[in-house]
Amino acid sequence: MGFFLFLFLIISFLISVRLFFYRTTLIYRLKKWGHWIEDRIHVHQSLKVPQLNENNQENLFYRKVSTYLNSLSTIEDSDFTNLIYGKKPNGVVLCLDDDQTILDTFLGARVSWTNRVERIEENGLCKKTFLLKLKKKDKRRILQSYIQHIYRASEDIDSRCKELKLYMNTATLSDDHGSIGRWRSVRLTHPATLETIAMDSDLKKKVKSDLEAFLKSRQYYHRLGRVWKRSYLLYGPSGTGKSSFIAAMAKFLSYDVYDIDLSKVVDDSDLKMLLLQTSSKSLVVVEDLDRFITSNSTTVSLSGILNFMDGILNSCCGDEKLMVFTMNSKEKMDPAVLRPGRIDVHIYFPLCNFNSFKTLANNCLGVKDHKLFPQVEEIFQTGATMSPAEMSELMICNRGSPGRALRSVMTALQINGDGRKSVLAAEESSSSVAETSSVLVMDSSCSVPVVKEIQKLYGLLKMKSSKKIGPSDQFSGSMDRR
Template sequence: MPAMVILFVALAVLFLFFSFSKKLWRGVEDWFHVYQFLKVPQHNHTTLQENHLYRKVSLYLHSLASIEDSDFTTLLTGKKHNDILLCLGPNQTIQDRFLGATVFWHNQTDADDGADQNPQFNRARAFVLKIRKVDKRRILRPYLQHIHAVADDIEQQGNRDLRLFMNTAAAAQGGGRWRSVPFTHPCTFETLAMESDLKNRVKSDLESFLRAKQYYNRLGRVWKRSFLLYGPSGTGKSSFVAAMANFLRYDVYDIDLSKVPSDSDLKLLLLQTTPKSVVVVEDLDRFLAEKSTAVSPSGMLNFMDGVVSSCCGEEKVMVFTMNSKEHVDPNLLRPGRIDVHIHFPLCDFTAFKTMANNYLGVKEHKLFPQVQEIFQNGASLSPAEIGELMIANRNSPSRAIKSVITALQTDGDGRGSGSPIVRHTGEDDVDEPDAVMCGEGLHTVKDLRKLYGFFRLKNTRRSPSSNTSSMPSPLR
């Protein structure tokens, strides 16, 4: 037994000795300038634009098997709940080998000067490459090209996790104006209640855009596409944005105009967006009509197609949503600023059948002729309202369809007799299945509104200041 203890102590001493000597040798090499350090910051501190190389290095490093050997590794869940992802921890180092040379990457995370209220947000991030001077001239250029190639392969294979970016009210020193969370919206074009022909035209338009870089460059135009989505609330505009992002595999930048203090700040926000992104401005008509934003109409015009948009608009899709475009300045909607207009009307019978298939798994039903007759008489509801009724009665398709019939008869009279759909390239109705919890047996939209009003009143009584402390959902 004492021999085992002595052996264990000896092994522990040897391990500590080798670990210490290894770090000591690295320190000696650094002291005599054997290594050179190259910094890849997350943001360009001069222009505040995001450094595209930083993202590529991040994708590359997190694909290395040696990340498991880092002193501190963060474990995160992946897209599926049973997936475990390894992420390089703050201020930790990872080793890599290329063409016989060993290099080190340090994940540098420093708190900014003035990071007081939200220190977890106000941080300057960078990757620092440590490379031997004798290897630098031989491998640096091919090594960086290798990183680009691996990162591009990861993005093309769709393995990159999408992000939802939201603008903040004030910028951190040395940092950006955007804060991000994983973008996990499940909506796709396959789940949208959209005519097959229209859906194919929209998808074809987006696929053509993805392949059109050389064509746009030959014309001397910025490689971007602009969409206007307009229609009543609950008709699926935000779900369409999510489906578009999932189809393109683009990140989403959601701009809250109420947090933009000036026209120049709006330009800075656009400067800090990255290629392969969908830039969204929701409820634009409301902000312009109520003048609830510091952004002027001329500032919005420059944002849509000004010089800044031309310089940093490459490989982007711009999306603007409105409830109506009747009272909007036509200069905002002219060709060049808006390429595609899509009207999102209230639900019709075709969209209802698609929703019944998606929500209830029903392609045909004996009650469909009655529903079709009600729609033909001019009654209609929004896709969100019909979707909630189907969710509340999803265990019984017949009961769900009956509840829709009742709602159409009591709440939808005359709501489907609006103006016809205006089409440019592609547009129609889309369903938006918002995740609202409803009890079984709700038959009319009034029941849903009463239930929502009850919870809202109860919540107001509990927390009078909740309106000022809660953050609105970026995608509604």
């Protein structure tokens, strides 16, 4: 009995000591002393990573080390650190303080980094250096792979926090800030994401997984001896979300967008030059390709465009590229333009159906369900439809009252419905949904003239509704329209 009591007391004592160590900073202190003693026993080597090289130019490795160190979990656990406003909205990042040291471990070796900042009295400038200290015995074993690890990790972080850019080609060479050769850039601020695009949910999933598979297939493309690129054709009536989808794709992939305006391209070789000046991990976009090809409104020849879409030059302008072309209709297109390899994925953007209406109602009005939904569904069943652009603007104009917004959508659909029925009946026979291993095709009915009719009708509706709505609604109701 006495023995068990003694054992119990010993165990309780040990648990209390352990709790005491962990609840206080003692364990932390002990670890620190342990490291201090270990550091005195081993021979260390120090390596400097200066911010500037001998020509006073930026040492890019310094920036990579900085990104890497600021992402380490040890910085979160350090005694003190700086909180700095980050690139992402509402994002705050941790940042090493001057002369702060943090620890890192790699392949079982412990290394320390010190953020050395020397102030130069004469000119008041600072000389910044990262000082890497590691055991001499670990140096040969880990240094090479540790440097590669820092490179990879910082590039990964950079691509995740990257600010996306939209490049547009200019008619002449530009030396403005943010320009590269003939490309001029602005921040890509389009708010569309794949989630906000009203689109058949299965198709959206297929596109997402196609994009994800593309991102992972570097080895595959290289083994096949093919350029790591994929081409998409987005086609459908005006206002169905093709341009918004491009912005959403760019965000999903974290790629910059190079938007080529063919009317500003002088000739075939000019088009080649533009392509050569694009970087990898980008989306190269040509909007309204059908208009340029069928109306000869560009000085670029058809063969120039075909070579641009799938020529030898593609292999010289950086890997990992998506090419996206938009059209209202592909009917009058030369089959050579659409052949696999030039276009891998065809995505049709249809006018609204009940499902896309629900997505738009959720986006624009924050309404997931409403008592008027069954009536709207009935109207869609009669074959009435309109473009998502028209529908979302009707909703935005009336966003103060979801009921009024839905009624205005219903009225627009009803007035238009009779006219569309005959069009849809004629087109239904030709509608199909098909998919092959490399090509996604979704065809259904569309007719641009009808969209124009709705635009006229929409003008009338807007006038009517603007009489009832408040000043903010009137403002958005008078938004510029195509």
